Amino acid sequence: MNDVFWLTLSAALAVGIPALATAWAQSKIGSSVAATLAEKPELSTTAILMIAIPETMVVLGFVVALVIMLQGGGG
Amino acid sequence: MILTMSRVRILGPRHRLSEMVGVLQDAGTVHLTRPSAEALHPVPESLHRDEESRLREALENVEATLEALPVQDVQPEIPDAISAEDLRRWEQLAERLRRRAEDLTGRARELERRAVDLDRFLDLFRRFGDLLPEEPGNDGVRSWFLVLRTGGSDSTDRLRGALEEKLGEGFELTVGEERGEGRAAVLRASGEAARGIDDVLSGAGVEEVGLPTRLPGGASLAGATDAMRERRSELRDKVQRLERERQGLAAEHGPGLLGVRLAIRDRLARIEALRTAARTDRAFVLEGWVPEEELDGLRQRIENDFGDAAALEKIATEKWRGEQAPVALSNPRIFRPFEAVTRMLPLPTYGSIDPTPYVAVFFPMFFGIILGDVAYGLTLGALAAWLHHRSDADSILRSVSEVAGACAAFTVVFGFVYGEFLGDLGHRVFGLEPLIFDREDALIPFLGLAVALGVVHVLIGFILGAVSSVRDEPREAVGRGLYALMVVLVAVALLAAVRILPGAFFTPAVVALLVAFPVLIIVEGVLAPVELISTLGNVLSYARIMALGTASVVMAVVANELVGTVGSALVGALFGLLFHLVNFALGVFGPTIHGLRLHYVEFFDKFYSPGGEQYRPFRHVRSEDRAAASLDT
Numbered sequence: 205m206n207d208v209f210w211l212t213l214s215a216a217l218a219v220g221i222p223a224l225a226t227a228w229a230q231s232k233i234g235s236s237v238a239a240t241l242a243e244k245p246e247l248s249t250t251a252i253l254m255i256a257i258p259e260t261m262v263v264l265g266f267v268v269a270l271v272i273m274l275q276g277g278g279g
Numbered sequence: 280m281i282l283t284m285s286r287v288r289i290l291g292p293r294h295r296l297s298e299m300v301g302v303l304q305d306a307g308t309v310h311l312t313r314p315s316a317e318a319l320h321p322v323p324e325s326l327h328r329d330e331e332s333r334l335r336e337a338l339e340n341v342e343a344t345l346e347a348l349p350v351q352d353v354q355p356e357i358p359d360a361i362s363a364e365d366l367r368r369w370e371q372l373a374e375r376l377r378r379r380a381e382d383l384t385g386r387a388r389e390l391e392r393r394a395v396d397l398d399r400f401l402d403l404f405r406r407f408g409d410l411l412p413e414e415p416g417n418d419g420v421r422s423w424f425l426v427l428r429t430g431g432s433d434s435t436d437r438l439r440g441a442l443e444e445k446l447g448e449g450f451e452l453t454v455g456e457e458r459g460e461g462r463a464a465v466l467r468a469s470g471e472a473a474r475g476i477d478d479v480l481s482g483a484g485v486e487e488v489g490l491p492t493r494l495p496g497g498a499s500l501a502g503a504t505d506a507m508r509e510r511r512s513e514l515r516d517k518v519q520r521l522e523r524e525r526q527g528l529a530a531e532h533g534p535g536l537l538g539v540r541l542a543i544r545d546r547l548a549r550i551e552a553l554r555t556a557a558r559t560d561r562a563f564v565l566e567g568w569v570p571e572e573e574l575d576g577l578r579q580r581i582e583n584d585f586g587d588a589a590a591l592e593k594i595a596t597e598k599w600r601g602e603q604a605p606v607a608l609s610n611p612r613i614f615r616p617f618e619a620v621t622r623m624l625p626l627p628t629y630g631s632i633d634p635t636p637y638v639a640v641f642f643p644m645f646f647g648i649i650l651g652d653v654a655y656g657l658t659l660g661a662l663a664a665w666l667h668h669r670s671d672a673d674s675i676l677r678s679v680s681e682v683a684g685a686c687a688a689f690t691v692v693f694g695f696v697y698g699e700f701l702g703d704l705g706h707r708v709f710g711l712e713p714l715i716f717d718r719e720d721a722l723i724p725f726l727g728l729a730v731a732l733g734v735v736h737v738l739i740g741f742i743l744g745a746v747s748s749v750r751d752e753p754r755e756a757v758g759r760g761l762y763a764l765m766v767v768l769v770a771v772a773l774l775a776a777v778r779i780l781p782g783a784f785f786t787p788a789v790v791a792l793l794v795a796f797p798v799l800i801i802v803e804g805v806l807a808p809v810e811l812i813s814t815l816g817n818v819l820s821y822a823r824i825m826a827l828g829t830a831s832v833v834m835a836v837v838a839n840e841l842v843g844t845v846g847s848a849l850v851g852a853l854f855g856l857l858f859h860l861v862n863f864a865l866g867v868f869g870p871t872i873h874g875l876r877l878h879y880v881e882f883f884d885k886f887y888s889p890g891g892e893q894y895r896p897f898r899h900v901r902s903e904d905r906a907a908a909s910l911d912t
Contacts, residue, residue, distance in 0.1 A: 274722065
């Protein structure tokens with residue numbers, strides 16, 4: 205296994221794992237939000253925000269992946 | 280900004296209360312509240328109760344009629360005044376019109392239902408006709424017209440098997456092709472076999488189509504088909520005639536009904552206003568909020584109509600708390616569309632900061648930095664112009680179109696900054712070069728730009744938080760200031776560490792951080808470190824600007840490369856265009872959601888104080904929107 209393999213795998217994991225976590229969090233929030241909106245449609249802004257909040261994880265994962273690729277010379 | 284309000288008290292002779300309420304409604308600037316003085320007697324809720332219930336009954340009646348009539352895009356004819364006699368007349372008219380409209384609608388529905396039934400039978404008749412070599416006669420042979428709904432050829436075989444078992448060879452089954460509702464089939468057998476056949480059919484779950492006992496156009500299927508077609512066309516003509524009559528009623532009486540509805544709502548608003556007053560034996564008192572800039576105009580109006588008999592008094596600011604005052608946002612024209620973004624959250628409290636001007640600058644900027652493409656920007660601009668043209672002034676759609684216009688302008692500007700026109704197509708075709716940097720390659724500078732924007736935005740948030748709390752909560756203001764200082768120090772230390780700033784800055788910045796940290800804990804409590812870490816997380820969250828931007832440009836480049844990879848240039852170009860369209864849709868949706876999120880979560884969190892009450896001046900109800908708003912209160 206050469207360095208490029210490990211670098212690429214690390215970068216993929218850095219963005220992939222938070223992406224899965226985000227997806228899981230969004231699935232939970234999404235179903236709750238759907239139920240909330242059925243009763244209180246006026247909370248739609250809060251609902252959108254709630255869904256967008258976990259995306260920070262994948263954004264940070266993306267930044268880490270980028271740093272790994274660039275610092276490791278893979279970029 | 281939030282309009283400065285004055286709390287006012289209006290005093291006058293008791294017998295002229297109703298007249299004063301009329302003057303205030305004409306002025307349309309006072310947000311009425313109940314008087315605060317305890318010694319006063321509030322006007323009883325039962326005042327004008329009879330009139331109110333008559334008005335509400337009439338309103339219900341008129342609204343039900345308007346629902347029954349197709350009244351659209353009609354200018355209401357509002358009567359100047361509405362007497363009890365007028366009200367009775369309008370109620371009678373509304374009831375008559377509603378009955379007529381409901382009758383017309385009911386008849387049209389019934390006729391339409393018959394026409395739809397005929398459609399269905401016509402189709403089946405055509406299919407049965409195809410299956411019958413000769414018309415069914417009276418030769419002792421009976422025909423069953425069937426629809427085989429499920430199971431394809433299997434169900435046909437099963438049915439045939441079951442019939443053979445019951446009747447042997449004594450039947451003839453002709454099955455058509457599968458279409459629409461299923462297969463049409465005609466079964467012919469002797470009349471004596473009817474009972475056995477009925478058992479087989481019900482056992483197999485086959486639907487028998489009950490043909491009319493008397494076929495129009497004689498006994499033949501073909502003749503019946505022609506007669507039914509004619510009948511269907513007659514029915515549709517009648518439906519149209521009934522609909523035209525309904526529309527005629529709406530055109531003739533719609534403006535009057537809409538006008539009387541507004542007049543009733545206007546009168547109801549006045550009764551509600553009367554009930555906010557308080558009285559003594561000889562005088563009345565009304566209290567409310569008026570924008571400071573409207574105060575002189577209101578005073579003048581009262582003086583003109585009442586002279587010395589009534590007085591408007593401004594209640595000193597020390598005698599009321601800011602949280603009680605209603606909130607009216609008032610921003611320069613250029614910022615006003617962005618109030619829609621602020622209004623998506625509960626209004627800010629009176630005395631706090633209206634974030635609209637900051638949203639107006641940063642929201643389209645973030646959007647432009649993310650999307651950053653000349654062609655996408657021009658497309659969005661065209662869509663915004665179209666929406667602007669189609670929307671009514673002061674509507675939410677008009678605000679959306681203007682916000683989209685600002686976003687489009689920033690997208691074009693940043694498109695030139697990055698040198699992007701449909702991704703790298705501009706560079707390939709017109710030789711378009713980036714003015715500052717190419718974000719496809721310069722990932723780290725792009726990330727730096729995004730995080731730097733985060734530092735600036737979060738810092739502004741902290742500064743606004745400090746400014747808004749400096750008068751009432753000085754300790755909190757110091758805390759906000761300290762957070763701002765520490766964000767700056769962390770940024771300076773990091774920049775010095777990576778040699779973007781001179782290395783000499785590093786040590787002083789770290790020392791200052793070490794000094795500021797315990798002070799922060801003293802001022803903000805033991806949870807301050809958690810808040811500080813969360814603030815740094817907030818700053819890093821702005822990296823999404825770069826992440827989404829990079830994703831957008833990479834998608835655009837991929838779309839361009841598709842052109843070369845598909846065999847035919849034309850197919851490739853169409854495929855590429857489709858890909859650009861998808862990217863554009865994602866590129867509009869993503870930055871909007873994330874731009875909003877960066878504002879609501881990262882920025883507003885530092886200073887925004889929600890919970891303000893909307894300023895709702897008591898005024899004439901002259902449009903549907905205002906009517907709805909006045910009924911909400």
